[in-house]
Each structure stands twice: as C-alpha cells, then as structure tokens.
Amino acid sequence: MRILIHENYQQLAKWTAYYMANKIREFNPTPEKPFVLGLPTGSSPIGVYTELIELVKQDRLTFQNVITFNMDEYVGIPENHPQSYHYFMDKHLFNYIDIPRENINILNGNAADLEKECEEYEKKIERAGGIHLFLGGIGPDGHIAFNEPGSSLKSKTRIKTLTYDTILANSRFFDNDIKKVPRTALTVGVDTVMKAQEVLIIINGYNKARALQKVVEEGINHMWTVSVLQLHPKGMIICDEDATLELKVGTVKYFKDIEKEELRNSPKLIE
Ligand code: GLP
Numbered sequence: 001m002r003i004l005i006h007e008n009y010q011q012l013a014k015w016t017a018y019y020m021a022n023k024i025r026e027f028n029p030t031p032e033k034p035f036v037l038g039l040p041t042g043s044s045p046i047g048v049y050t051e052l053i054e055l056v057k058q059d060r061l062t063f064q065n066v067i068t069f070n071m072d073e074y075v076g077i078p079e080n081h082p083q084s085y086h087y088f089m090d091k092h093l094f095n096y097i098d099i100p101r102e103n104i105n106i107l108n109g110n111a112a113d114l115e116k117e118c119e120e121y122e123k124k125i126e127r128a129g130g131i132h133l134f135l136g137g138i139g140p141d142g143h144i145a146f147n148e149p150g151s152s153l154k155s156k157t158r159i160k161t162l163t164y165d166t167i168l169a170n171s172r173f174f175d176n177d178i179k180k181v182p183r184t185a186l187t188v189g190v191d192t193v194m195k196a197q198e199v200l201i202i203i204n205g206y207n208k209a210r211a212l213q214k215v216v217e218e219g220i221n222h223m224w225t226v227s228v229l230q231l232h233p234k235g236m237i238i239c240d241e242d243a244t245l246e247l248k249v250g251t252v253k254y255f256k257d258i259e260k261e262e263l264r265n266s267p268k269l270i271e
Contacts, residue, residue, distance in 0.1 A: 001235040003216060003255040004262065005244055009204050012240050013047025016135070016202065018267035021052065021061045023133055023198075025270060029065035034103070036067045036125075038134030038193065039093075040145070041085045044202040045137055049093040056097045060269055063099035067128050069121075070106040071136065071145035072187040075114065075159065083173050084109070107157070107186040118157040118186055125192065134196035138203055141165050142211040142224030146187035149223040155189030190225050198234040201226060203243045212239060213246035 006012040020037075029035040039045070055061035070085060079086040086106050094104060105124060111117035125131060136144050141163070147155060148163045162170075167181045174180035193199060203212045214224040216237070221227050229235040244252050256263070 001229055001232065001237065002259065003237045003239065004259050005252060005256055006238065006240050006263070009047055009240050012202065012204060012238055014051050015267045016048045016200065016238050017051030017055065018269060019200070020048070020133065020135065021055050022270050024061065024063075024066060027132065031065055034065045034067045034128070035133075036069070036128045036131045038069050038071065038131045038136070038188070038196055039089070040071050040135055040137045041088045042137045044204055045135060046092055048135070048202070053093065053096040055269075063097045063103075066099060067103045068099065068105060069125055069128075069131060069188070070104075071193075072185050073107040073109040074182040075109040075184040075186060076182055077109065079110070109182075109186055114159050114186060118159065121157045121186075121188070122192065131196035133198045133200065134193050136193060136199065136201045136226075138201060138208060138211055138215075138226050139166055140169060140207050140211060142214055142226050144190065144193060144201070144226040146185040147190045147225040149225065151190055151222060151225050153194075153220070153222055153225065153228045154191045157186070157188045157192055160185055160187050190228055194228060194232055198236075199229060199232050200236050200238060201229060203237055203239040205240070206242045206245055208239075208243045209245035209247075212237070212243045216247060217251060 006015060024035050027035045052061065056063065070089060073085045077084050081087060089106065107121055108117050138144055141149055143149065146160045146162065148160060148166060161184050167178050171178045171181050211224060215227045215229065220230050
C-alpha cells in the first residue's frame with residue numbers, strides 16, 4: 001500500500017481533494033456511467049471537503065454525475081440532529097456542491113427494519129456498479145466506519161454496538177456527555193470498503209499515532225480493522241507528520257523516499 005506523509009493537515013487535505021478531483025475528471029462521468037464515491041464523516045475529512053467545495057465553486061469540478069454512499073449513521077437520532085451524519089454531510093459538503101439530491105445515499109438509522117435497511121444498502125451499491133473510490137478516516141482504535149475492534153474483516157453493512165472508546169471519543173460532539181452518545185450505529189462492513197476499486201484512508205494527528213503504527217508495521221488483525229488495507233491492491237494511507245510519532249524512523253524515511261516526487265510538487269488538476 002502507498003503511504004503519503006504530508007507535513008501538516010492543510011497539505012494533506014489539499015492533496016487528497018485534488019487526487020479525488022483528478023479521479024473524477026479522468027473518469028469523465030455521465031448519467032449512464034456515473035462515478036461512485038464512498039464518503040466518511042468525522043473531523044479528518046473536513047479539510048478535504050472544504051477543498052472540494054472550492055474546486056466546485058471555481059467550476060473546476062462537478063458532482064453532477066457522481067453518486068455517493070456514506071459509511072455510517074447513528075441509530076435513533078433524527079436526521080436533522082446536529083450530530084447525525086446526514087446533518088454533518090449537508091453542513092460540510094452537500095449543501096455547497098452541485099450533486100443531485102437523488103445521488104446521495106446515507107444509511108437510515110431510523111428505518112423500521114434496520115437489518116433490511118443494511119441489506120438494501122449493499123444491494124444499492126451493487127446496482128450502482130460498485131464503489132470506484134472509498135475515502136475513509138479511522139478511530140483512535142483503528143476502526144474504519146464503525147467497524148470496531150473484533151469486527152469480521154469480511155463484514156458487510158450491518159448494525160454495530162459502539163465500544164466505550166468510541167462513545168468516549170465521540171462524546172466531544174455530544175456536550176461531552178457520554179450518556180447522550182447513541183449506543184448503536186449502522187455501518188458499511190470492512191469488506192464493503194475493501195471491495196471498492198480504490199481506498200484512501202486519512203490518518204492525522206497525535207491521537208492516531210498508535211493506530212497508524214499498528215496498521216503499517218504490524219500484521220492484519222481484526223483488533224485494528226483498517227489493517228486489512230494491507231491486502232487491498234489500491235490502498236493508500238494519507239497521513240500527517242503528527243500521526244507518524246509511533247512509526248520507526250526507518251519506516252518514515254522509506255515511505256517519504258519512495259513518494260518524494262509526489263510530495264514535492266504541489267497538487268495540480270489534470271487538464
Ligand atoms: C467515527 C466515524 C468514523 C471516523 C471516526 C474518526 O467513529 N464513524 O468513520 O473515521 O469517527 O473521526 P475523526 O476523524 O473525527 O477522528
């Protein structure tokens with residue numbers, strides 16, 4: 001897998017947005033042949049979304065023929081709750097880009113039959129032709145979407161109980177009150193992400209350093225679910241210096257060296 005170590009989050013965000021924009025532009029999507037994008041929530045992708053919005057504003061990128069599938073959603077909070085992932089996506093991306101509403105897919109955490117909702121979501125992804133590019137972040141315990149430690153690496157979209165660690169980490173968004181954080185969520189599975197043609201994972205900040213070390217320098221393990229990226233033919237981790245704190249000096253030097261050309265140039269849109 002490729003590992004790109006950027007000096008800071010701003011550079012990481014710009015590089016990632018331009019990389020995604022280039023993928024969409026190269027694909028030249030049409031209504032008959034849309035580009036299918038998997039998207040995360042969390043603080044990690046916010047800078048990327050800001051850069052994508054800027055590109056749309058400048059008329060250098062369009063989401064007209066892009067279909068999106070979000071990774072996850074809490075169970076039991078209204079869509080207009082400020083912490084719901086529906087609300088988050090509108091606030092940080094969808095309200096500012098030209099994507100048709102009907103092209104947006106987010107799991108419904110209030111569906112009467114949650115299991116059916118999850119099964120249908122998998123089918124919808126299949127009907128769309130599969131995901132071309134899945135962007136993700138990770139939790140401090142190395143989880144991807146809401147695939148908590150111990151999740152099957154072959155898992156599909158389903159209901160998950162959140163771990164105490166995740167509830168604690170996410171309580172910062174719920175008035176720092178762990179009692180307000182939902183206990184369950186709907187999430188795409190590890191395998192749902194891995195089936196995408198390409199997977200980009202953002203790992204930034206000191207609090208992700210331990211997870212990055214596990215994922216890069218240790219083996220594939222269900223306790224660090226994102227480590228399965230090691231098996232993906234087109235998997236990429238995009239991190240900042242802060243997140244590399246627990247990596248060996250040699251590992252950091254190695255990946256910086258093989259990506260030096262990519263990191264030296266500021267990101268450009270292909271014409
Ligand atoms: C939640 C989301 C994940 C996200 C993680 C980290 O658990 N379900 O998709 O990657 O938070 O969020 P942040 O980027 O804010 O650290």
